[in-house]
Amino acid sequence: MALDTDAPLNSLGFAKTPAETRVVVAMSGGVDSSVVAAHLAEQGYDVVGVTLQLYDHGAALAKKGACCAGTDIHDARRVAEERGFPHYVLDYENIFKDAVIDEFADSYLAGATPVPCIRCNERVKFKDLLETAKDLEADCMATGHYIQRKLGVNGPELHSAEDANRDQSYFLFSTTPEQLDFLRFPLGHLPSKDDTRALAAQYGLSVADKPDSQDICFVPNGNYAAVIEKLRPDAADPGRIVHADGRVLGQHQGIIHYTIGQRRGLGIGGLDEPLYVVRLEVEKKQVVVGPKEMLATRTIPVREINWLGDAPLTSRSEWHISVKVRSTRPPREAILRPISDTAAEIELLSAEEGVSPGQACVFYETEGSRIFGGGWIWRGY
Incomplete structure (x- = not known):
């Protein structure tokens, strides 16, 4: 199985040779980003691997094997050495705490159910790390996310991954058009994770059989309450x-x-x-x-919308779309009614249970794979 090569002169879409194309690969230490880096290096790209240390991996909050912890930094460095490209570790601990962990704790204290992985992509990986990639004079930044970037009539579009079981579009809805210009997602078209692991084995990567990370990186064993009590002792x-x-x-x-x-x-x-x-x-x-029936709702207020449609959000009074209100649930048909450029009311055509403030509401075309952005579920229903 080959990675995505449907592009003009090179597989990343640049009118120059791979050797003349510098690509920064965000390496978490897992198999996905390692395969991306190894494959691009194999194709002859000027690959630079970058791993973020997001928290002190010796502290009580850390979890062995979690994303961006000590073991993962070691694994990413080892893959870079095996494949012969430079690798850097950047200390983003303070940025991560201020932009992600503190908000996570405060949101829980306010009765919301936050999704810190989205904020991490939005405020750290696709913001500060992306700017670092530009400082390194990279032509683009590649990640191991399972999502697709396709060129449309009006520029790059965001589309769901080919493998619906691996699709990470819910966590990437806040990717802006400007960021999408610079980002590449070489795994998004693969039929399954088995194909990724087969490539890892083909390249002889030491992480080929490494298990996937399941929990939020700074939450050991999924125990949110213990983490919040440590961060906010009076919680x-x-x-x-x-x-x-x-x-x-x-x-x-x-x-x-x-x-x-x-x-x-x-x-x-x-x-x-x-x-x-x-x-x-x-x-x-x-x-x-x-009782369970009290959980059902059809009206959802959404704010902080990142809109990825071709026409402005407020150019219509209604948009007929599908939405996801949790990462594990399938899209449901809905009507989006804009209130402003960044706020809207969502009417679900069929009631959804357990809609919670702090979760994301992600917008999809009703027939097809395109993602039109999304926003954050707000109080008021």
């Missing part, structure tokens, strides 16, 4: 668990332990009906629970 203030009809059902040890739609671990056993978290009332320190 676990107790409060009441209240039924939507007003009954007090129990006590909790901090709203940070709950998310919208949660059913298990509520600590209110002995009830006949299954109950779900339907609302978090931060000011009252209350967790509100109710």
Whole structure:
């Protein structure tokens, strides 16, 4: 299986030889970005590998094997040595803390369910790292994300990955047109992750069999509450668990332990009906629970929209699109009604359960693979 080579004079779309084309590869230390770097080096590109140290991998928050931790930096450096291209490690710990970790903690304290991987792409990898690539006089920056960049009539477009099971478009909706000009995603057209691993084995990479990272990089074992309590020691203030009809059902040890739609671990056993978290009332320190039907909603307010359509967002009163409100859910048909250039109301044609403030709402064309951007789900429904 070859990587994407459908481009003018070289596979990255530049009218010059690969040797004259410098490409910075963002290397996380995993198999995906390692294959991208190795393949481009094999094609003769002037490859420069860059790995970000996003947090102190010796600190309590770090997790062995997590993205951008100590083991991964070592693995990325080893791949660069094996394939014979330069590799640099950049200390972005302070930037990552200010731009991603602090907001993650504050969002949870405010009753939202944040997606730090999106903010990391938006505020660190596709911002500061991209500028670093330009400082290195690179022609472009390549990553191991499973998403496609296609040339349309009006310039580069963002499209879902060929492999729907690996598609990462939900996490990349905030990529701007200017960033898309500079970015390349050589894995997006591959049919499956097996093809990526086959390429890693073909190149003899030491990371060919390395497991995929599953959790948020700075959250050990998926325990969000423990991380937030460490970052914000006063976060676990107790409060009441209240039924939507007003009954007090129990006590909790901090709203940070709950998310919208949660059913298990509520600590209110002995009830006949299954109950779900339907609302978090931060000011009252209350967790509100109710029956499953209370989770359903058809109207979603969205703000901080990054619009990737050909015409301006406000050029129409309605856009008929599909949307994802969680990374693990399929797109649902919807109507987008703009309020401004960066805010809109989404009407789902069929109700969705567990829509939560702090999650992303990503826009897709109803038939096809193009991504029209997205925004952040806001309070108000």
